[in-house]
Amino acid sequence: MNATKTMIAAALVWLVGAAAADDAMSLDELLERFGWDFDTAVVTTERVGDGLYALFGLGGNVAVSIGADGVLIVDDQFPEMVPKMRAAIEALGGETGAGEIDYVINTHWHFDHAQGNLALGPAGTRILSHANARRDMARGGLINLVIAKYRQEPYPEDALPAITYTRRMGLRFNGEQIDLIHAGPAHTTGDTAVIFRGQNAVHFGDVFITTGYPFVDVDSGGDIDGMIEFCRTVLDELPEDAVVIPGHGRLADRAAVEAYVGMLETVRSRVADLIDQGKTREEVIAAKITADYDDTYGLESASLGFVDRVYASLTR
Numbered sequence: 001m002n003a004t005k006t007m008i009a010a011a012l013v014w015l016v017g018a019a020a021a022d023d024a025m026s027l028d029e030l031l032e033r034f035g036w037d038f039d040t041a042v043v044t045t046e047r048v049g050d051g052l053y054a055l056f057g058l059g060g061n062v063a064v065s066i067g068a069d070g071v072l073i074v075d076d077q078f079p080e081m082v083p084k085m086r087a088a089i090e091a092l093g094g095e096t097g098a099g100e101i102d103y104v105i106n107t108h109w110h111f112d113h114a115q116g117n118l119a120l121g122p123a124g125t126r127i128l129s130h131a132n133a134r135r136d137m138a139r140g141g142l143i144n145l146v147i148a149k150y151r152q153e154p155y156p157e158d159a160l161p162a163i164t165y166t167r168r169m170g171l172r173f174n175g176e177q178i179d180l181i182h183a184g185p186a187h188t189t190g191d192t193a194v195i196f197r198g199q200n201a202v203h204f205g206d207v208f209i210t211t212g213y214p215f216v217d218v219d220s221g222g223d224i225d226g227m228i229e230f231c232r233t234v235l236d237e238l239p240e241d242a243v244v245i246p247g248h249g250r251l252a253d254r255a256a257v258e259a260y261v262g263m264l265e266t267v268r269s270r271v272a273d274l275i276d277q278g279k280t281r282e283e284v285i286a287a288k289i290t291a292d293y294d295d296t297y298g299l300e301s302a303s304l305g306f307v308d309r310v311y312a313s314l315t316r
């Protein structure tokens with residue numbers, strides 16, 4: 001009896017400890033933190049090439065291929081945004097019939113890029129991703145953004161990718177070659193860059209963004225050296241005049257990605273030097289090592305999470 005009581009007490013202590021460590025925000029709290037509002041969010045579009053467009057709404061950027069084979073999109077934001085995306089696609093001339101989207105490729109498992117699966121999967125859209133992205137969507141997990149934490153719930157079977165790959169996969173769709181490329185752990189362990197060969201464009205997912213410093217999701221297996229390697233691998237595939245669709249932010253080009261890789265390498269080596277000198281995480285963050293990049297990639301406060309994750313990646 002006493003042994004049982006001790007076991008229950010131990011379990012309760014563990015549960016309380018786990019609850020305290022898991023100070024995750026709800027989606028509503030997170031949306032408020034980022035100033036995101038589904039009711040007022042508007043989907044805007046930008047032409048990338050023949051039959052290829054970028055959609056901007058709430059969450060990650062979406063690429064849309066529209067043509068004789070139907071509609072293929074890259075990333076799908078949130079269920080609340082799906083009707084707005086369908087309307088935008090119809091306005092672009094998509095043969096969407098009842099507004100259906102035939103395929104979606106998820107660049108990775110994060111909710112702001114894949115949560116739309118919850119609406120599209122049950123509606124019959126075929127979902128593709130890297131095998132690790134599917135695994136992470138199926139099991140869910142805590143996303144530690146440093147400034148906030150969000151627990152992504154496991155997706156049901158009908159919202160999970162039915163088609164997965166591990167290194168590369170090619171599709172012919174709307175008369176063009178579409179290549180899915182994975183180059184190892186980067187932003188997560190299941191990142192995909194989607195190259196539209198015919199339109200000379202790429203959707204980078206969150207490995208490359210133009211809204212500021214990137215997020216290395218170290219708790220999800222993300223890796224700063226992998227981010228650099230992933231960018232280099234994709235750059236090797238792209239002609240000089242390629243259009244770059246980032247995971248978040250305005251469209252960009254090769255030069256922007258090359259400058260970004262230079263920033264990643266410099267910050268990485270500065271953090272590594274401080275670690276070699278025996279500096280703690282707090283000391284590394286206090287050293288303001290991104291000061292010369294803050295005008296380009298965000299305010300000093302925005303670099304805190306980035307430097308924290310680079311430190312976490314290098315000391316794992």
Ligand SMILES: [Zn+2]
Nearest residue numbers: 108110187206
């Ligand atoms: Zn992400």
